[in-house]
Structure formats: C-alpha cells, structure tokens
Amino acid sequence: MLFRSNVAVTADNAGDWPRALRHYGQAERALADLGELGGVALVRLNRATIATELGDLDGIDDLLADVRRELTALRYPRAVPVVDAAAARAAARRGTLDPAVAARRIRTAAALVATDDELQAAFLAAWAVEADLLARSEEHTSELQSHSDLVCRLLLEKK
Numbered sequence: 089m090l091f092r093s094n095v096a097v098t099a100d101n102a103g104d105w106p107r108a109l110r111h112y113g114q115a116e117r118a119l120a121d122l123g124e125l126g127g128v129a130l131v132r133l134n135r136a137t138i139a140t141e142l143g144d145l146d147g148i149d150d151l152l153a154d155v156r157r158e159l160t161a162l163r164y165p166r167a168v169p170v171v172d173a174a175a176a177r178a179a180a181r182r183g184t185l186d187p188a189v190a191a192r193r194i195r196t197a198a199a200l201v202a203t204d205d206e207l208q209a210a211f212l213a214a215w216a217v218e219a220d221l222l223a224r225s226e227e228h229t230s231e232l233q234s235h236s237d238l239v240c241r242l243l244l245e246k247k
Contacts, residue, residue, distance in 0.1 A: 096134070105138045112138075129158040133171055140178045148178045166204050169197035170212070177215050180222055187223035191216045 096111035112135050119127040136151050156171045176193040179185035198212035 096131075100134065100138065105142055109135060109138055125158065126162045126164055129155050129162065129164070130167065132158075133167070133174065136178075137174055140174065140181060143181070145178055145182045149175065152178070166201060169200040170208060173197035173212050173215060177219065180219050187219045191219035191223060194219055 096108050096115055099105070099108035099111060112131050116128055116131040116135070119125075119131060132151060132155050136148055136155065139145070139148060152171055152175045156168060156175075159165075159167045159171060173194040176185060176190040176197075180187040180190035194212050194216040198209045198216065201212065202209035
C-alpha cells in the first residue's frame with residue numbers, strides 16, 4: 089500500500105496523471121481494507137485535485153464535500169482548508185465561482201496551512217495565482233465584449 093501511494097505521488101508530481109490516478113485508486117482500496125479512513129480521504133482529495141487538473145469536473149463538488157465531511161469527522165482539521173481550496177479551484181475552473189473570490193479563498197487556505205506544511209502552502213499559492221490569471225482573463229474578455237468596446241472595434245475594422 090505504501091508503495092502504491094509513493095508511486096502515485098511520484099507520478100502526480102511528474103504530471104503523469106493517468107498513472108497517478110491508477111496508483112491512487114489502488115492505494116485507496118488498500119487503505120480502505122486496512123480501515124485507514126483518514127488515508128482514504130486524503131487519497132480521494134489527491135484524485136479530485138488531478139481530476140480538476142484534467143478538467144474532469146463532473147462530480148467533483150460531491151466528492152470534495154464527502155472528503156471534507158470525512159476529514160472533519162476524523163478530526164483532521166489541518167486538511168480541511170486544502171479541501172476548501174480544491175473546491176474553490178474547481179468551481180472557478182467550471183465558471184460557477186468568480187475567480188477573484190476563488191483566489192481569496194485559496195490564499196486563506198494557504199495561510200491556514202502555512203505553519204504546518206510549507207510545501208502545501210506553496211502549492212495552494214500556485215492555485216491562487218492560477219485563479220488570479222483566470223480572473224484577469226475574464227475581466228479582459230468582458231471588457232472586450234462590452235457594448236462600447238464592440239462598437240469601437242467595429243468602427244476600427246471598417247476603416
């Protein structure tokens with residue numbers, strides 16, 4: 089089981105997400121057989137993060153809500169902000185949460201975990217930058233498509 093987890097994390101870090109998902113699935117089953125519910129929840133969080141990275145957002149909200157409940161019930165309070173950040177990231181990517189709001193939520197999570205896990209905080213900071221870029225992209229797109237901008241662009245194109 090530990091081998092599967094290590095292989096999954098290595099593949100995840102290398103960006104080999106299909107391999108990581110396969111090994112996370114095997115690790116999740118092994119952890120469940122051992123009754124390691126906290127480990128199962130954390131593996132499910134990793135799988136949800138990869139699914140978000142791949143753009144596979146179907147069912148992510150329910151999965152992350154389940155993981156949050158499990159980690160809260162198991163008293164893993166340090167992991168809950170990471171779940172909240174993952175949910176905000178998925179919602180921003182799907183377009184159901186303003187990316188600027190997502191960036192604030194992710195930064196809050198990063199601040200909460202920074203004292204316990206600097207690496208996780210750095211990872212969350214990268215997600216916040218991604219949300220900021222998405223917010224700027226949306227602002228730029230909406231500015232370009234405003235009525236007055238469209239009129240100006242059409243007039244310039246006719247010249």
